[in-house]
Amino acid sequence: MRHFLSTLDWSRAELQPLLDRARLWREGESGRPLAGRSVALLFLNPSLRTRASFEVGVFELGAHAVVLEPGRGAWGIEFETGVVMDGDAEEHIAEVAGVLSRYCDAIALRAFPLFKNWQEDRQDKVIRSLAQYARVPVINMETIVHPCQELALMRTIQDHLGEPDGKNFVLTWTWHPRPLNTAVANSALLIASKFGMNVTMLIPDEAYRLDEQFMDAADRQAGESGGSLTVTTDIESAYTGADFVYAKSWGALPLYGRPEEEAKLREPFRHFIVDEAKMALTDNARFSHCLPLRRNIKATDGVMDADYCVALDEAENRLHVQKALMAELIG
Amino acid sequence: MRHFLSTLDWSRAELQPLLDRARLWREGESGRPLAGRSVALLFLNPSLRTRASFEVGVFELGAHAVVLEPGRGAWGIEFETGVVMDGDAEEHIAEVAGVLSRYCDAIALRAFPLFKNWQEDRQDKVIRSLAQYARVPVINMETIVHPCQELALMRTIQDHLGEPDGKNFVLTWTWHPRPLNTAVANSALLIASKFGMNVTMLIPDEAYRLDEQFMDAADRQAGESGGSLTVTTDIESAYTGADFVYAKSWGALPLYGRPEEEAKLREPFRHFIVDEAKMALTDNARFSHCLPLRRNIKATDGVMDADYCVALDEAENRLHVQKALMAELIG
Amino acid sequence: MRHFLSTLDWSRAELQPLLDRARLWREGESGRPLAGRSVALLFLNPSLRTRASFEVGVFELGAHAVVLEPGRGAWGIEFETGVVMDGDAEEHIAEVAGVLSRYCDAIALRAFPLFKNWQEDRQDKVIRSLAQYARVPVINMETIVHPCQELALMRTIQDHLGEPDGKNFVLTWTWHPRPLNTAVANSALLIASKFGMNVTMLIPDEAYRLDEQFMDAADRQAGESGGSLTVTTDIESAYTGADFVYAKSWGALPLYGRPEEEAKLREPFRHFIVDEAKMALTDNARFSHCLPLRRNIKATDGVMDADYCVALDEAENRLHVQKALMAELIG
Known part of the structure; x- marks a missing residue:
């Protein structure tokens, strides 16, 4: 068992x-x-x-x-x-x-x-x-x-990109009115690093680093799989050349349990929304999100309704x- | 599709x-x-x-x-x-x-x-x-x-009256402690008029007319099907000669969203309850209601428990x- | 039917x-x-x-x-x-x-x-x-x-003790933070007495007697089945020689609907918890409870995790x- x-x-x-x-x-x-x-x-x-x-x-x-x-x-x-x-x-x-x-x-x-x-x-x-x-x-x-979401994500990546090894996977933090669970972000790091992808985690501030147990595991898995793990706060460099953009909002762990303080830290970062201009920087990347997603908060209608949005494929998977x-x- | x-x-x-x-x-x-x-x-x-x-x-x-x-x-x-x-x-x-x-x-x-x-x-x-x-x-x-209710109602009418064309269908408003949704009332008008029935809508006051989109459609359908649509506030004439009495409570649209005012308008009309005296005016009509129904508010126990009450048949349908x-x- | x-x-x-x-x-x-x-x-x-x-x-x-x-x-x-x-x-x-x-x-x-x-x-x-x-x-x-629970209990008794006739069944009241439903206690009396068991009901005070309709029925059934029904407030004598100990908490009927008063009456009786010392008085009895059970309130972890605890068997049944x-x- x-x-x-x-x-x-x-x-x-x-x-x-x-x-x-x-x-x-x-x-x-x-x-x-x-x-x-x-x-x-x-x-x-x-x-x-x-x-x-x-x-x-x-x-x-x-x-x-x-x-x-x-x-x-x-x-x-x-x-x-x-x-x-x-x-x-x-x-x-x-x-x-x-x-x-x-x-x-x-x-x-x-x-x-x-x-x-x-x-x-x-x-x-x-x-x-x-x-x-x-x-x-x-x-x-x-x-x-959220390991079932990981499987759905990796199934979707393989459906759209073929072999994931060496492909550029961007996990981008986005703003959201509330500090959300880190689960899907942790999971995205884990599965992309396990499958040999070059993983870039885009965050607005160091306070949005994920828990070290997942950062360390992703780093270790990237080493084993021939992939890589990079953390950046630079939007343009993160999107440039991406093959797959994955968005998620989460709360800053150093302010966990203090939502008012966290909200102040988060407030300046609404521009992390995934929009068509950012997607234009990629290498014709697919975009996805685990859903539910607040439209025009995490991603614009333009992105959600684009052919490159595969969020429904991921959900189906x-x-x-x-x-x-x-x-x-x-x- | x-x-x-x-x-x-x-x-x-x-x-x-x-x-x-x-x-x-x-x-x-x-x-x-x-x-x-x-x-x-x-x-x-x-x-x-x-x-x-x-x-x-x-x-x-x-x-x-x-x-x-x-x-x-x-x-x-x-x-x-x-x-x-x-x-x-x-x-x-x-x-x-x-x-x-x-x-x-x-x-x-x-x-x-x-x-x-x-x-x-x-x-x-x-x-x-x-x-x-x-x-x-x-x-x-x-x-x-509530179109599924319409199908169940028309199935029940056909079960009990045979061909609906030319039969007298009464939709009577009843009192209820709260202003309810007009859906089933709208639907009763739509299905009875579509199937050639002579439809009488009994209301206590002109304020209880249904939305014009449904009144107009019922009128048009009655014309097409060989039926008719009549609106009255006269209880006795409405029940007299009826083949099928259908009860429903709904809120007055001109006071929509203002329940206290609506309650005052509604208050004098508790006597619209369906009772055995009113049913005695009909041509041995069947009685029905979509359920849920507050007993002794919308219809008396005597009506609900009578052989002519086919509400459970309609529910089953x-x-x-x-x-x-x-x-x-x-x- | x-x-x-x-x-x-x-x-x-x-x-x-x-x-x-x-x-x-x-x-x-x-x-x-x-x-x-x-x-x-x-x-x-x-x-x-x-x-x-x-x-x-x-x-x-x-x-x-x-x-x-x-x-x-x-x-x-x-x-x-x-x-x-x-x-x-x-x-x-x-x-x-x-x-x-x-x-x-x-x-x-x-x-x-x-x-x-x-x-x-x-x-x-x-x-x-x-x-x-x-x-x-x-x-x-x-x-x-709770007659389905009764069937599960009797199935479990027969699984572990064989024929129930003449076996010693103890229904013990236990403390709980709230006055609970008497249903499972009533039911335990009914089924054990119907199947010929010697039933001992252990309560902390006469106020915890169950409703007379169930006490009388259990008494009558015990007479018919060759069993017996005894009520006691003495913990040691109740447990001694028991073959099956069944625990349940319930509220005192004379104070029904007055939870604050009932709580005061109940307060001194936390020691009715089923623990290993009490179980040691029995004749290698099985212990069960209908679940849900608050651990270390109604029964200790030691009792719940013992081999003689058959609560999961009863639940499965x-x-x-x-x-x-x-x-x-x-x-």
């Missing part, structure tokens, strides 16, 4: 077959390899794409998705070990994991960080405690990383890579 | 086969014409009948329904074009429609008007923008019209007409 | 075949006896185990579960007869039951008591009115009793007994 918590636990050689299989599913491979099985989808945070793509994927594999939203339609959950549970939580993750492992053949979890204390959140305790107690595979539907993943983990 | 946004876009000759097919489904036709397909059900407003009937219908056709409730379990959605999205919405309908079109074979939407500005709401922008961006059929689960519709649009 | 509202309506001879069938399902019996059917799951209160086990069970039987949460994603419901519905409820149970009976082949309901007036709540009006109006079987997913039940009621 194997979990899918982070691509850091999976080698490129293990991930590529999932991407290949995803393409086959997309091209019409049929079959219901999980007929009669069940998958629990546990959402601690809202979702549209993730919920729809998992539900449809589970169904197409022949299985049933049970959607649970603890704290809304279900009980609050305690994730710490050994605690006297006299707070809000009515149930411990040990029992949640134990029970769901009796009913379902896999458990997928979305659990965003709490945006109070990054030293806490960076440990990803919620999904790690679930994985510890579960007796079935656990799949990460976004915590502080979520369905296919997740089917490949679930078939592999559960089948 | 064709949407089902309003029966105004569909001729009587196109709708009747759906009604005929619905009867076959009800009588036990089997088969799973949509095996392996998926339908997104997007609810911006609560639902019991619509959700249950669509979910069951989708399942019986062999497909899977993904239920999404944006703003609750999913992100808020922006429906305007070209806007700088710095408000509450995290995602534009363009992407919602685009992504769901990649995952699902149809998108059904419930989006009530906002009850602030009728000049805005009467344009039905939410579903029209969804239909504009979707690459799969869009089905209206109630906006400012929702299931069958929607199956016929989805099989037609997606199959 | 038969409902499953309470085990009081079912004899031991009728329940045992359900338990036998549940074991067959657990041991891998296949088949989809409810292929193409639908079951409505109506939740007026939150749920994790119940929702997951019913959804998965319905799916494994070949049917589809429609999950409805009135008041959240659906309309509020009126349960009283003859009322003028000018309050919050938009719909009467008569129509809810009538409509769902047209769409689905069974209706399962969770409706906790309101914790205001026990004289009201003890009548279990919500599910009884649903059963009155439904034209399909109604299944109790917890009201003031929910799935199997419910499949047996639905196949029996609907099939």
Whole structure:
């Protein structure tokens, strides 16, 4: 039995077959390899794409998705070990994991960080405690990383660019009214570096560096894969020659949990929006984003509606890579 | 590819086969014409009948329904074009429609008007923008019209009265503690007039006339179908000789968005409740309502529990007409 | 057609075949006896185990579960007869039951008591009115009793102890921060007494006696089955010689609806927690709880993680007994 918590636990050689299989599913491979099985989808945070793509994927594999939203339609959950549970939580993750492992053949979890204390959140305790107690595979539907999105992104890169090795991948920070989760940014670094791309991370200020556990891993993976990792605050040089531009907004970690201060730091950087002028600097790059995206905030209508925008392709690939993943983990 | 946004876009000759097919489904036709397909059900407003009937219908056709409730379990959605999205919405309908079109074979939407500005709401922008961006059929689960309810109503009329042409159909306004959506009232006018019925709309005051786009359409359709459209405030004359009484409460459009003023106008009209004395004036009419219905407010227990009450038949027909519709649009 | 509202309506001879069938399902019996059917799951209160086990069970039987949460994603419901519905409820149970009976082949309901007036709540009006109006079987997913939990408990007792007759069953009250529903406690008394066990109810104070309708029924059933019913406040004597310890917290009925007063009465009794010292008094008893359980409040980590804790087995059995039940009621 194997979990899918982070691509850091999976080698490129293990991930590529999932991407290949995803393409086959997309091209019409049929079959219901999980007929009669069940998958629990546990959402601690809202979702549209993730919920729809998992539900449809589970169904197409022949299985049933049970959607649970603890704290809304279900009980609050305690994730710490050994605690006297006299707070809000009515149930411990040990029992949640134990029970769901009796009913379902896999458990997928979305659990965003709490945006109070990054030293806490960076440990990803919620999904790690679930994985510890579960007796079935656990799949990460976004915590502080978003590995299913990574698979969809890499499937999309390979669809549009062919072999990713040596291609120029730009991860650009963009402004957003709120300080967002770093998960997709962390994940973009991880997957692009693992697959041999020359990765440029464009940020408006050093405060927007990502957590060192991901920066270090990306650096290490780039070394292993023949790629590279560069961090810059210069917009023009970042875009110039790019093959793939990937946008994401995230909050500055040094001001984590202090949104008013972070907002002041962020305020001058609205011009990091992806627009047609910036895209014109690239080497006919494709543009993508994990969605949801605020139009004319993160990217202009012109970019979103351009032929080079492949965000919908990436979203569609979520369905296919997740089917490949679930078939592999559960089948 | 064709949407089902309003029966105004569909001729009587196109709708009747759906009604005929619905009867076959009800009588036990089997088969799973949509095996392996998926339908997104997007609810911006609560639902019991619509959700249950669509979910069951989708399942019986062999497909899977993904239920999404944006703003609750999913992100808020922006429906305007070209806007700088710095408000509450995290995602534009363009992407919602685009992504769901990649995952699902149809998108059904419930989006009530906002009850602030009728000049805005009467344009039905939410579903029209969804239909504009979707690459799969869009089905209206109630906006400012409720065309699936129309099909269920007409199926029920034909079940109980046979050919609708020349039969007397009364749409009576009733009191209700809140000013409700005009959708089902608009729809009742549209479908009864399209199918050649003599339609009488009974209202307590001229302020309860429906929007001219629907009054005009009903008038035009009545002319084409050999039926008629009459508006009256006289209870006795309206009920006398009726073959089918259909009740609905709705808010006065001239006071749209001003519920306190509207409540004062509405207050004297509690006696528009459908009761046994009024039903005794009819020509042994059937009574129906789209449900939900507040008993002893819109109709008495005596009416609801009478043999002539066919509201449950109409509710059941929702299931069958929607199956016929989805099989037609997606199959 | 038969409902499953309470085990009081079912004899031991009728329940045992359900338990036998549940074991067959657990041991891998296949088949989809409810292929193409639908079951409505109506939740007026939150749920994790119940929702997951019913959804998965319905799916494994070949049917589809429609999950409805009135008041959240659906309309509020009126349960009283003859009322003028000018309050919050938009719909009467008569129509809810009538409509769902047209769409689905069974209706399962969770409706906790309101914790205001026990004289009201003890009548279990919500599910009884649903059963009155439904034209399909109604299944109790917890009201003031929890008969599906009873089946799971008895299946688990038989799995671990063999024939239950003459075995010592202890139902122990435990402390909890809030006054909880008595349903599972009532149910534990009912099922253990019906199956011939020597039942000891351990409570901290006479105020924690359960409602006389359940005390009397348990007493009567014990007489019929050859078992016994004893109530005690003495921890040591209760645990000594026990074969099965079942824990549950519940609020004192004399202070029902007055949580602050009840909290004061409850406060001195935290030591009723199930711990390893108490379990050491038993005759190698198994321990179980219906879950959710607050660790180190109702039972210690040591008890929950011991080999003798069979709470997960009981939770798993929910799935199997419910499949047996639905196949029996609907099939």
